[in-house]
Amino acid sequence: MKHANKYQRTYFNVENAPMRWIKKDYVDHAPIWCSVDLRDGNQSLIIPMSLEEKLEFFKMLVKVGFKEIEVGFPAASETEYEFLRALIDQNLIPDDVTIQVLTQAREHIIRKTFDALKGAKKAIVHLYNSTSVAQREQVFKKSKEEIIQIAVDGAKLIKSIADETKGNYQFEYSPESFTQTEMDFAADICNAVIDVLKPTPENKVIINLPVTVQVSMPHVYANQIEYMCDHLHERENIIVSLHPHNDRGCGVADSEMGLLAGADRIEGTLFGNGERTGNVDIITLAMNMYSQGVEPNLDFTNIPEIIEVYERVTRMHVYERSPYSGELVFAAFSGSHQDAIAKGMKWREEKQLDTWTVPYLPVDPQDVGRQYDGGVIRINSQSGKGGIGYLLEQKYGYDTPKEMREDIGYLMKGISDHRHQELKSDEILEIFKQEYFNKTMPIHMLDYHFVRTNEVMVTLTIEMNGEKRDIVGRGNGRLDAVSNAITSSLNINYKDLLYKEHALTKGSTSQAVAYVGIHDEKGLMYWGAGIHDDIIAASVIALFSAVNRLMGGK
């Protein structure tokens, strides 16, 4: 990178900032939320939403619980204008929701905006003009005083139209490009507007302090917000609002620190859609609060449903690793993560915990509409026995012995590695069954018969190398007798038999499963499994499966 000297720091930090906010470490209550999806989000789409698409999105925002929604820039286009008219004329705005519209501080644009608002029960009229050094010098080519004049003239006009029409309007003013504006000037222009708009406790004015372009670290923004909170006229009648964009990837940090510094309100979008790198993602902000025990007053219990609508109407894609919402954010592929998650989930179940403490998962996936099944533990070559065992148990009811899980783990990850593919849960079940269950080559056990005296005697009919024969064994228990028959009659050597059985509780069957592990002479472990209505049969089948695997059979 050769040209770093091309760039300068264009923000205005606050000298000797009190930084009272730094003592706080989390946002302890929900701010007023305002969705700007239908305006800032929409104005940055390749194809802005149609009227019908905006309507669908609006209804979704209402369902999520937004009480303030910036529905558009009515003077921008016919669609924008007609959308606002449709909301008003078709009475689609719930009584507890306030719509917001954006306007430049230009007379014809303001007038058109109020035209579009006719008949609205209430609305926030949002006026903006740019205040940064670059905008003043390059775009507007005006002095500070002239820039204040644009804002004051705009404020006077919206106030007078509102008074004339006796509409139920609240006002919002944004010094656009605020963070690149000298703070004393930002306070001066906001105060000039406040003095015109004359807020009251019943009709507060919203002062929105946007990070129009993100050019600094988040603590600088927090200092700027603290400064404004300390210097705005009539602070008690002002709602300080934040509108962070995300150019440096710090939209969430800016918002959270800005709230700590005294702001009351956030403007943002779902999934962070918006100009350039987007606006702050309200889902992340809300879920960050939620994950620390704070009710966000927005309902994200069904994020997959929200994604479906969002992707369809905006033609955007939700990034797989987008916090809380991405398809992969609750998925663990790697062995040690899976192991910890599986143990954490078990711990939670055993202790019947109400609180969420599962490692690697900051929130319970079910709280945002994601399922544990198939979504959390996913298997590839990086996976391990803990995760694979957990999946077989949770999804299919196979509670495999701890010692067998390692074998299954290496088997699955090896297959995934060679195929260079993720293994889906149904493939894992199929491989598991194929590899361990009901092995009949080279020894096919056809029948058995037990007689119990003071010990157990078994006669087994087997087929081996095309030849049918009976073998006999004795032992303390049934499996012991079968094992003795195999080792003594067939001259197969193994030792240290491990055994586990359980009823299969998942699925429609009421079958029993048995797992048997044996060691060959070198100490290598071979596992087999059997499934049957009868637990004895399941265990005999499992032992023959293990023996057949030891003999390299199928």
Ligand SMILES: CC(=O)SCCNC(=O)CCNC(=O)[C@H](O)C(C)(C)COP(=O)(O)OP(=O)(O)OC[C@H]1O[C@@H](n2cnc3c(N)ncnc32)[C@H](O)[C@@H]1OP(=O)(O)O
């Ligand atoms: C940071 C943001 O997201 S701000 C919102 C941005 N969103 C949009 O712009 C989407 C909707 N906008 C539009 O459809 C159009 O820009 C319109 C209809 C509003 C205005 O259209 P036009 O007048 O044709 O064009 P344009 O926006 O380029 O106007 C630029 C003029 O307005 C002035 N201007 C721009 N913003 C403002 C403002 N907020 N207040 C007062 N004047 C402004 C410019 O200085 C420029 O003045 P000049 O004609 O003397 O050079």
Ligand SMILES: CC(C)C(=O)C(=O)O
């Ligand atoms: C209109 C303003 C608030 C805006 O969108 C911005 O500054 O990013």
Ligand SMILES: [Mg+2]
């Ligand atoms: Mg914006």
